[in-house]
Amino acid sequence: MSLSLLKQLGGSWKESKGPLRLDLDRVQAGVNQYQKVNDDRWTGLFIRANPVYDNGSVSARPTISWAHGPFQRLKLTANTTFAFMLPVDGSTYTLLINTGTGGFTGAWPSTVKWEGSAAPVLTAVASRYDIITLYFVKALNAYFGSASQNYT
Numbered sequence: 001m002s003l004s005l006l007k008q009l010g011g012s013w014k015e016s017k018g019p020l021r022l023d024l025d026r027v028q029a030g031v032n033q034y035q036k037v038n039d040d041r042w043t044g045l046f047i048r049a050n051p052v053y054d055n056g057s058v059s060a061r062p063t064i065s066w067a068h069g070p071f072q073r074l075k076l077t078a079n080t081t082f083a084f085m086l087p088v089d090g091s092t093y094t095l096l097i098n099t100g101t102g103g104f105t106g107a108w109p110s111t112v113k114w115e116g117s118a119a120p121v122l123t124a125v126a127s128r129y130d131i132i133t134l135y136f137v138k139a140l141n142a143y144f145g146s147a148s149q150n151y152t
Helices: 003-008
Strands: 011-014 022-024 033-036 045-048 053-060 064-065 069-083 084-087 092-098 112-114 129-137 142-151
Touching: none
Parallel strands: 053 069, 064 084, 069 092, 112 142
Antiparallel strands: 011 022, 033 045, 092 129, 129 142
16 A cells, blocks of 8 residues: 555554554545554554455456456356456456356466466356456566366
């Protein structure tokens, strides 16, 4: 989180003799969740300022725009060939895919490199969820992907 965004959200920062410390007690708008670990000092911090963007029901050839955020969901209504646009170097993106009525296939851009060199086969069972995680490297013009599948 940048300092300017932190200030826009109502937070503040202060430096001490130790590491940089952030005061997020007043941060509310735009931040879905934060966790303060240990009351005396910040030993851990998790901020999720990006809600999950809902692409709705998709079919055929949806283009997923990362400008909507790094966390996106969609529901399949047909066999689907995915396309992606506007990635940021070094970013990780997550797609939550609802398998809809089931039996649909997914095809991925050639820029996606999969663990084990094989693209995952989407879960064929209806109303299940597959999670696709992609890490983008601009210098290689490639996403590195992995899948966690068949969630109920």
